[in-house]
Amino acid sequence: MMERYRTVVLILVFVLVTLAGCGRQEKSESKPTKYHHLRGQIVALDPASSLITISHEKIPNFMEAMTMSFSIKDSALFRGVEVGDSVRGVVAVQRPEIWLDSLTVFWKMPSSGPSL
Numbered sequence: 073m074m075e076r077y078r079t080v081v082l083i084l085v086f087v088l089v090t091l092a093g094c095g096r097q098e099k100s101e102s103k104p105t106k107y108h109h110l111r112g113q114i115v116a117l118d119p120a121s122s123l124i125t126i127s128h129e130k131i132p133n134f135m136e137a138m139t140m141s142f143s144i145k146d147s148a149l150f151r152g153v154e155v156g157d158s159v160r161g162v163v164a165v166q167r168p169e170i171w172l173d174s175l176t177v178f179w180k181m182p183s184s185g186p187s188l
Contacts, residue, residue, distance in 0.1 A: 103167055105165065107164055108132075108134045109131070109163075111159070111160050111161075112128030112158070113128075113158050114153055114156065114157045114159060118141075124142050124150070125142075126172075143169070145173075149175045153175065157177045157180055159176060159178065160176050160178055161174055161176065
């Protein structure tokens, strides 16, 4: 009876150690970051929420053309951009995260200042 109890305990310990090892292995594997080029027009800026909304063209091998809000990790991307500007940028993807990694204005929306 004692031998059977010992065998069951050893099997349970083995199973627990194996499962614990598998969990650690999954956490230690980092998913690679993929980068995609984007071209579009700024629709909205929301620095408080770290979001820039862009109406973008199709991003080959990633997504169809659409209007989407992108997370921003570097607040410097808000500098020098305005709603209506045409931009090029790089979208970073490391599932489940997607963020705008870089942004360059290639055409500024004309200023709607006072006319003379």
